[in-house]
Amino acid sequence: MMNSNFKLSNRDRAVLMKTPFLTSLSGNSLVRMMSNMSVVSLTNRKSIFREGENADAFYCVLSGYVRLYQLNRDGREADIRICSPGDTFAECLLYGGTKYRYHAQTAEATTLARFDMQAVRDLAEQERDIAKAVITSLSKHLMTTMDCVANDRLHTAPQRVANYILTRCPVDGGPASIRLPFQKNLLAGMLGLAPEALSRAFSTLRRTGVTVRGRVIQVGDVQALREI
Amino acid sequence: MMNSNFKLSNRDRAVLMKTPFLTSLSGNSLVRMMSNMSVVSLTNRKSIFREGENADAFYCVLSGYVRLYQLNRDGREADIRICSPGDTFAECLLYGGTKYRYHAQTAEATTLARFDMQAVRDLAEQERDIAKAVITSLSKHLMTTMDCVANDRLHTAPQRVANYILTRCPVDGGPASIRLPFQKNLLAGMLGLAPEALSRAFSTLRRTGVTVRGRVIQVGDVQALREI
């Protein structure tokens, strides 16, 4: 089930080095960060942490996907964020509190880099470039989260889906084809929709020249999608 | 209309010193931060900046309120965040980009502390405690924004209103009375609701012993409100 070690595959290492957290670090800081890191591999649907637990680590997704979610009183789950390779989560607790604020669970077989919270906290106080890396990471994360709020409040389901497709389409206006990197289930959670609503949004977009077959999405006219 | 100076009222100064941004700073760092700050006073409904403009300053609300919002294609506005005294906004652009991502406008007569973006960027690189203050501020801000997403996706209008009331009620379970610090209009935006929906949420809560008269909200039984 759970497999913890210190070996990184080449691909995982490449992902790790491109996170805002590590990408700008110099030799020495990098070594110190890495010495407080361990690698965790989990199969699908495993809990990483639960709301209310003591926050003694934050994580970076190396491969696979992680769902951050909360429960309401009735036990209904709502995804707050879907983390893809390169994303960091729970790093806001470095200075923001001592307990996890939501549940985290794998949404596929997943490999994580695990950073000891207290160790990084100390490091950030000592090394300027680590502090800067923390700031960069938090800034980006905050911006995408604010975008998420705006997206939820401003756009309908088909618009959100169109937006998502557009973010992974070539910039020019012609036809394009993309492949979802995960199940539609996850995409629904990412966009704050029930899976059925996502499905219906796709079928609405058919009128705009979007074809969906399995994970492959074909867009007849990228420009037309922008007008939705 | 717009009135910029370097004088701080005692109350504004007290608010400023309690922001995560400044509260932990030592004498020297504090002086340097303050030397890159100016005070701006604006009347109601004045634009502070607009989406897409060059981000050359971030702000802290000293008194009054600020609405951050975006427009959709049809021109409908959606509030992303309502900033109260003590809140900082646009500070995520310190390291996250060069253009404002949303509109900011006063929602009352408002006094702001304006910080020069580039100057603080430089300062944060030099002074450890300033970097730390930035991190603390971003962390808190990120957490409340994630809470906002969760709240939007998980709770109905009456539940959100109940939550809001509870955050400003004494902790014990008895009766309580609070006074809204602003128009219901703003509260609606804060909770991601149309004003009419807020009004209806209040009337739903009447069944749970909540009485609203103008800005005064009386809660019969705080504990009962938690069960909504």
Place this chain on the structure above:
DNA sequence: ATCTGGTTTTGACATCGATCAAATCTGCAT
């Protein structure tokens, strides 16, 4: 006390998206 402009509430309605159940599809294992 009264007027007045802006805010809030209420009503009627349309729309969106959630939910539940059933049918279909897909990919994987045999």
Place this chain on the structure above:
DNA sequence: ATGCAGATTTGATCGATGTCAAAACCAGAT
């Protein structure tokens, strides 16, 4: 190829919330 389990789509329905219009309310100015 075949079968299965899980994922996705579709259908039917319901509830929640946005929208528009009108009435009621409120607060500050006269």
